[in-house]
Amino acid sequence: MASHTYISISELHPNFSHPKVAGIIIGKCDVKSFPDRKNIGVDRFTFGFTIKDSPDFFINVTAWGNDEYINGLSNSFSIGDCVTIENPLVSSKDPEKGDRFCPATPSLYRLLVTEAHSQVCLCADMDTIDRLLPLIYLPVKDSRDFYSLGDIVANGQRLNGTVINILAAVKSIGELKQFTTSDGRKGQRMELKLFDDSVSSFPLVCWDREAIQLVQTLIPKETVLFIADAKISFDSFRNGMTATVNSKTVITVNPDTREASLLFSYAKEMSESGALDEDEKDEDMSVDSITDVYTVSQLKQKAQENPEVFFGITYSFISKLDLDSSVAKVIRIRCSRCKFQVTEDTLSCTNQLCPGRDQTFSATTGFDLLVDLTDHTGTLHACPLRSPVAEKTLGCNTEEFASLTDDERTAMKWKFLLERCKIYVKILPSTKMKTGIRGVVLACSLADPGEVKQHMSTLLQRL
Numbered sequence: 020m021a022s023h024t025y026i027s028i029s030e031l032h033p034n035f036s037h038p039k040v041a042g043i044i045i046g047k048c049d050v051k052s053f054p055d056r057k058n059i060g061v062d063r064f065t066f067g068f069t070i071k072d073s074p075d076f077f078i079n080v081t082a083w084g085n086d087e088y089i090n091g092l093s094n095s096f097s098i099g100d101c102v103t104i105e106n107p108l109v110s111s112k113d114p115e116k117g118d119r120f121c122p123a124t125p126s127l128y129r130l131l132v133t134e135a136h137s138q139v140c141l142c143a144d145m146d147t148i149d150r151l152l153p154l155i156y157l158p159v160k161d162s163r164d165f166y167s168l169g170d171i172v173a174n175g176q177r178l179n180g181t182v183i184n185i186l187a188a189v190k191s192i193g194e195l196k197q198f199t200t201s202d203g204r205k206g207q208r209m210e211l212k213l214f215d216d217s218v219s220s221f222p223l224v225c226w227d228r229e230a231i232q233l234v235q236t237l238i239p240k241e242t243v244l245f246i247a248d249a250k251i252s253f254d255s256f257r258n259g260m261t262a263t264v265n266s267k268t269v270i271t272v273n274p275d276t277r278e279a280s281l282l283f284s285y286a287k288e289m290s291e292s293g294a295l296d297e298d299e300k301d302e303d304m305s306v307d308s309i310t311d312v313y314t315v316s317q318l319k320q321k322a323q324e325n326p327e328v329f330f331g332i333t334y335s336f337i338s339k340l341d342l343d344s345s346v347a348k349v350i351r352i353r354c355s356r357c358k359f360q361v362t363e364d365t366l367s368c369t370n371q372l373c374p375g376r377d378q379t380f381s382a383t384t385g386f387d388l389l390v391d392l393t394d395h396t397g398t399l400h401a402c403p404l405r406s407p408v409a410e411k412t413l414g415c416n417t418e419e420f421a422s423l424t425d426d427e428r429t430a431m432k433w434k435f436l437l438e439r440c441k442i443y444v445k446i447l448p449s450t451k452m453k454t455g456i457r458g459v460v461l462a463c464s465l466a467d468p469g470e471v472k473q474h475m476s477t478l479l480q481r482l
Contacts, residue, residue, distance in 0.1 A: 025072075065081060074157055
């Protein structure tokens with residue numbers, strides 16, 4: 020089917036007879052049911068979605084029908100698919116009724132789809148698909164019209180109840196939590212942590228199955244989102260602000276904009292440099308409250324069974340500790356404002372998003388090591404050991420370490436290498452590691468032999 024046979028969204032009008040439209044799905048809501056007022060005891064089913072056929076035009080579509088038709092139609096396509104819609108009813112928007120719960124669109128109209136009169140199917144014309152696919156990367160609002168996470172935090176409760184646009188990167192994706200309400204309805208909830216150059220962690224909550232299916236596919240620390248019309252609320256439990264995806268929200272994944280490209284580069288650098296792990300320290304448990312003891316294989320097994328972050332103690336050997344590498348590989352210098360890594364001879368931060376670019380440059384220096392932890396059950400590779408934990412572990416600061424001779428650094432290395440240590444770790448999912456998990460060292464010291472014997476005996480009894 021040639022693309023010229025489709026009517027463009029910008030030209031749609033109620034007077035058209037048997038219109039045919041093609042578009043890419045940029046938003047979709049869950050199926051809902053309502054009692055049919057004409058047929059007592061019978062439910063009517065509905066769901067909505069939004070299609071786009073050009074950079075500037077998109078329109079909301081509502082489908083109505085019985086259970087089988089609506090659930091079958093909803094399951095036949097997802098956000099990012101290209102569809103054709105034959106013979107929808109073109110009607111004027113009603114901002115006082117259903118349209119106030121749909122994404123805001125530039126069109127004066129909305130489309131209504133029913134089983135008896137309309138047909139919706141996946142687009143099969145490759146020329147049309149190739150034309151539509153790039154549109155999924157264009158935000159539905161002005162790409163410069165957004166709040167940074169720092170703006171939201173700074174405004175605080177003044178934004179409570181407002182609907183705003185957000186540009187942020189995905190830091191982590193939480194566990195899907197399912198529940199049943201008091202009246203027997205099943206629900207679900209998923210929380211993401213967002214970050215940008217101004218805030219290291221900010222919650223985004225999804226309640227809608229369609230939104231959850233979209234965010235579950237995202238890769239943390241490698242994905243930027245433009246979130247159009249997110250609801251901002253004050254969470255008294257957290258004593259802070261939170262964002263929520265609702266039926267008006269449209270999420271654009273890795274948008275094709277200059278602002279998103281800059282943030283993507285920043286997120287990639289932060290991820291590769293490990294600076295995000297440093298930011299997570301505020302969220303870490305107190306070492307004193309960590310009591311569960313694991314072997315390395317038990318840490319891996321628990322992480323695979325449950326992708327949530329957890330904490331534990333392992334009595335392991337440090338099997339890799341490159342203290343005798345060049346000092347530049349052991350000690351890293353970062354911008355004190357945005358944590359971007361800089362070189363020793365740099366007098367400014369090269370991060371274009373740094374909030375302190377116009378201010379006097381200041382840097383922090385710290386240890387940045389990757390260690391391997393090994394016991395009789397396996398090895399946990401490339402675990403970050405960074406300041407200030409590294410200072411406490413090694414017993415010296417970066418200045419003192421830099422002044423050591425090569426022989427002194429080697430001697431320090433062998434004080435720990437192949438020695439049994441008591442290591443407090445944080446285990447978290449990681450797409451960059453072959454095992455899918457990563458351990459971050461929260462505390463490390465040479466282990467007491469009596470303590471090791473006691474705990475290893477307990478672990479062996481569990482097997």
